[in-house]
Amino acid sequence: MIRVKDLVKIYKSGDSELVVLNGLNLEVKNGEFLSIIGRSGSGKSTLLYQLGLLDHPNSGHIDIDEVDTDKLAKDERTRFRLNNLGYVFQDYALVPELTAFENVAIPLLMQGKEKSEIKKVATEVLDRIGLGGKLDNLPSQLSGGEQQRVSIARAISHNPKVLFADEPTANLDNETSDSVMKVFLALHKQGQTIIMVTHEPEYAAMTERTVLLDGGIIKSDKKN
């Protein structure tokens, strides 16, 4: 369960201030597939970064599974991200020199897992998303959709409690986007909590619940 209370994020530029999140409140249940939509600048990505502990809000609280993330020290926060959260970025964010397998293995390696377990898990995850035959391919040898699927595999390889996806289909064509969404839906079906930012209403509609951000607060929150 993610509980967000009175979340405020302000960007300062010289003397001017831009209030992006203005006392936002939100709850996401375990196993839920939530999409966040809104026009450009509405704060949807900013909200995702705060929830994913990639950024610090100016005020407010974020509890993830009863852990008050405000109270985590820098190293604890890093450890918490490694063990509990997964990220899928719009531009895949794969390390170009590493193969698909190695990219997926990074979080497992950093968790200190055994070599044999890393091999087993990374291979299984890549197999699950249909890339079992491309373990040794470099990102440059994969299509955009395949790269995004590797990115998803990396995000879920360590069984995160929450999977965050920041416009995961923005750089993909329709057909590939559909296949990526299918992967998300399959993960959701297996009980994965997913929070996805998108600007495409049809993909938002495929999720379990959609919140619309406007003016730094949730304008609407509906079940799909």
Add this chain to the structure above:
Amino acid sequence: MTLTFLNLVIVSGILVGLIEGAITGIKERYLGDIFISSLLNKTYIEQTPMIVGFAKSLPEVKAITTRYLKAGTIEANYKEEIATKKPTDLDKSVGTQMVGIDPNDENSVTKISNLVIEGKFLEENDYDKVVLGALLLKKYLDFESAAFPTLSNVEVGSKVRINVNGNTREVIVKGIIKSKVDEIDRRVFFVDKQLRGLINRFDYNANEIVLRLQPNADPLVVKKFLLDNGSGQFARVQTQEDAEPKFIKDMKQTFAILGNAISSIGLVVAVITIFIVIFINAITRRKFIGILKGIGIKSSAIEIAYIIQSLFYAVLGTVIGTAIILLILVPYFARYPINFPFSDGILVVTTSGIITRIVVLLIATLIAGYIPARIVVKQNTLDAILGR
């Protein structure tokens, strides 16, 4: 990195080797392993036969030579000059040391015959024949100095006039030697039998006794044997190191400091290079570093990765550099020394010197790798991911 390591080792190695070459030259061609000379208040070594006899009985001693010395003058072209000499002209004779040696004994200790650059070396029965050190001749000392007067127009076969102990003799130049050791190269060599006659030294008391020891013999042990035997009452007994001129020791230290100073400039360049390489590498991967941090990888792990990368460069460089030095350069310079004017320069490389430089380079590289990685890694994770 290999070049930096080579620079670190070779610059000081050659500068020290230049002096080391001079020291080796002095040892091999002049002082031997043990140098016995007359006491400061005596004109020669009393009881020379006793000392030589005792030294010969020591199993550590491989070869012995005795040298008879007397100051004298040498003159060339004197016949031509008689006609042209004006009352105001200075005497053109050159003051030098006349040295009497047994050619075979001297050769067994210093291999002096190998130093002949013109003509031939002395033989046991040579009479009225001399070998000249090259620095007595103008053609081998191409500067004019009142402190180092030289003879002109002297070749092998020329007649020169020797004046020693009040005796004047006309002798033939049989050969010219060049050793790069001034003490040798400014001497006139006679067969000892003739010189002893000229200087009335019929008691076999010499001025210098030089011992060459067996390869693994300890000079200090031999010196102690000689002193215990009472040789110290009649002569100064010194190891080659004792007898080495102090300025040589000072120069060796000076050149080592100089070499290290020059090498340290190379080290600074290497540090800057590593810094730039790692910094550019880290900056161009800023986004991926941000992503890795975002995933939950600790900053320290990323920093360590960069330190390992820079250490990899350093280790690879030092391994290749050490191999080049030990397998190629040291044997090469040992075989083909650098022909410096006053020594045959070798490359001096010690194990401790190499280890010290490897450690210095690794520490410098570690710092040069860590700082840029730290600069990039400590940037805001989200800014790095979003390229802000």
